[in-house]
Amino acid sequence: MNEAPDALDERLARALAPLLDRARSPLLLAVSGGPDSTALMHAARSGGARVQVATVDHGLRAGSAEEAAGVGRLASELNLVHTILTWNAPRRDSGIQAAARRARYRLLTDHAARIGAGLVLTAHTLDDQAETVLMRLIAGSGPSGLAGMRGERPLSPAIRLARPFLGILKSDLVAYCEAHHLPFLRDPSNTDDRFTRARLRNLLPLLAGEGLNAARFGRLAIRAARDDAALRQRADAVLSQIAGSEAEELRLDGLRLSREPEAIVIRVLDAALDRIAPEHEPPVPKRLERLETLVLEGLLPALHEGRALRRTLRGVLIGTDRQGTIRLSAAPPRRAAGERR
Structure with a gap:
């Protein structure tokens, strides 16, 4: 049985209330014109003049400018200020969705x-969360990845991203738009099998038939996030106890670290790597398998056996000595192919 419109209105209002209540500065809504973000814009209009709307026009398909203008017309009807943000940078066919995503958040943060x-709201749904968790499960992620999208995360020191609809199904937001006679767009890329998310979107109904539905993916994300927070807290405490700095080098008490559970050792080293190379250029993706291999097959055996080890990961040189001290420093840049020594 479908949820009554009034009950659905109340559910969206409850999801938004904590964010609207705490906002003391303007609140920016990211609205593409799809049913999810259209429902967000309509439901958040109760925030009044504090609420503003932005649409990112990626220019990836014909008609995108008119679609963005359509969002502006609806925003005007709702008495909301609307701005179109245009992505004009050169682009390549490979990795276009990932590049568009990075550009979208950069444009929204700047605006x-x-x-x-202080807050940017997006309309990611429980369906989006299920797709994200499934993608990361396939990629072999640990608890951090399986926690999926977080309800909030920082975009910059002064600006946070919030996702109030992560617990709401997309079908409910479509029903909301239809009940309120709100026009919305359907992005053709959502059904384009060239893209991973579109392929997984087709797989999810089959998994739901076996009992692995969006709600269960969502619960997995919540549990993974809870475990991840506990592990992170312990790892941060251990790192603060064993770390010492010397010039541009980070030193760790490896013998003390080796007495911790393997999960904590992996996280401590991950955090230590981030201290040395927080913004390595070009961006280096974090691969859990590489970190596990370094810790479980290299670092811990070397510490237990009292021997030296030297490895490089994510642009960081990691070395241990026979006394059990771990030293981390920025690795020298690689020589270009054909460069003379």
């Missing part, structure tokens, strides 16, 4: 800073 907004 939020211009208008003094």
Whole structure:
């Protein structure tokens, strides 16, 4: 049985209330024109003049400019200020969705800073969370990855991203739009099998038939996030106890670290790597398998056996000595192919 419109209105209002209540500065909504973000814009209009809307026009298909203008017309009807943010940078066919995503958040963060907004809201749903968790499960992620998208995360020191609809199904937001006679768009890339998310979207109904539905993916994300927070807290405490700095080098008490559970050792080293190379260029993706191999097959055996080890990971040189001290420093840049020594 479908949820009554009034009950659905109340559910969206409850999801948004904590964010609207705490916002003391303008609040920026990211609205593409799809049913999810259209429902977000309509439901958040109760925030009044504090709420502003932005649409990112990626220019990836014909008609995108008119679609963005359509969002502006609906925003105007709702008495909300609307801005179109255009992605004009050169682009390549490979990895286009990932590049568009990075550009979208950069444009939204810059615009939020211009208008003094401390919060940016997106309309990611429980379906989006299920797709994210499934993608990361396939990629072999640990608890951090299986926690999926977080309800909130920082975009910059002064601006946070919030996802109030992570516990709401997309079908409910479509029903909300239909009940309120709101026009919305359907992005053709959502059904384009060239893209991983589109392929997984087709797989999810089959998994749901076996009992692995969006709600269960969502619960897995919540449990993984809970475990991840506990592991992170312990790892941070251990790192603060065993770390010492010398010039541009980070030193760790490896003998003390080796007495911790393997899961904590892996996380401590991950955090230590981030201290040395937090923004390595070009961006180096974190691969859990590589970190596990370094710790479980290299670092811990070397510490237990009292021998030296030297490895490089994510642009960081990691070395141990016979006394059990771990030293981390920025690795020298690699020589270009054909460069003379």
